[in-house]
Amino acid sequence: MELIDRIRGARLIGVLTGAGISTASGIPDYRGPDGVWTRTPSAVNAFTLENFMADAEVRREFWRSYTGHAAWRAEPNAAHRALAELDGSGAAVRVLTQNVDGLHQKAGLAARKVLELHGTMHTTRCTSCPVRLSTTEVLERGEDDPRCPECGGILKLDVVLFGQTLDGEVLGRARHVAAASEVFLAIGSSLQVEPAASLCTVAVRSGATLVIVNRDPTPYDEDADFVLREDIETVVPELCAAAEG
Numbered sequence: 345m346e347l348i349d350r351i352r353g354a355r356l357i358g359v360l361t362g363a364g365i366s367t368a369s370g371i372p373d374y375r376g377p378d379g380v381w382t383r384t385p386s387a388v389n390a391f392t393l394e395n396f397m398a399d400a401e402v403r404r405e406f407w408r409s410y411t412g413h414a415a416w417r418a419e420p421n422a423a424h425r426a427l428a429e430l431d432g433s434g435a436a437v438r439v440l441t442q443n444v445d446g447l448h449q450k451a452g453l454a455a456r457k458v459l460e461l462h463g464t465m466h467t468t469r470c471t472s473c474p475v476r477l478s479t480t481e482v483l484e485r486g487e488d489d490p491r492c493p494e495c496g497g498i499l500k501l502d503v504v505l506f507g508q509t510l511d512g513e514v515l516g517r518a519r520h521v522a523a524a525s526e527v528f529l530a531i532g533s534s535l536q537v538e539p540a541a542s543l544c545t546v547a548v549r550s551g552a553t554l555v556i557v558n559r560d561p562t563p564y565d566e567d568a569d570f571v572l573r574e575d576i577e578t579v580v581p582e583l584c585a586a587a588e589g
Contacts, residue, residue, distance in 0.1 A: 358525030364532020420451035426581035428452035472497025535562035
């Protein structure tokens with residue numbers, strides 16, 4: 345199979361992952377038919393930086409949504425594990441993830457090989473001073489609008505909200521990976537959120553084979569060499585296992 349041969353022969357495999365790779369771990373996506381924002385469109389308001397900073401009730405809604413979030417109990421699924429195993433087999437795999445759940449690292453991929461484009465839910469930072477805390481510790485305080493223990497400032501999960509720019513260093517490293525990749529896999533992402541989605545363009549312009557694995561059409565399908573509409577938890581392990589062989 346041509347795709348398998350390309351993956352097997354690649355010196356560097358870049359992987360952009362979105363919410364779709366984690367749905368099999370019990371974490372709902374955002375824009376799918378049963379997505380968080382599809383079911384409750386108003387919930388997106390809590391993910392806008394301006395609203396979050398200005399409105400205590402928005403912050404309370406945000407923190408409520410994460411207090412019992414499925415990601416705290418989630419375990420990596422077969423797709424997460426397959427990518428980690430592919431890297432362990434000798435292939436150079438670098439994951440650029442839009443997810444904040446930490447499941448790639450939990451699956452065994454070294455933290456240095458995962459770039460979290462939209463941050464992580466596992467740490468919380470103060471918006472007024474340099475304090476950074478464990479989110480678990482913050483949630484255990486049981487406060488509906490937690491404040492910084494040092495300065496009293498508003499606390500926010502270490503995630504990128506709408507209206508907030510991505511970390512420039514992280515994005516720059518991600519673009520470098522995309523440009524250096526010989527194969528670039530976009531897995532479980534709607535590819536509607538920029539600038540993360542444009543990493544596909546960076547990869548293609550540098551000569552990479554672009555492979556999109558997603559249930560629904562994306563704006564980048566026409567640029568892809570291969571578009572796979574198959575189940576992520578099935579096809580990703582199959583691709584990785586065949587490439588390892």
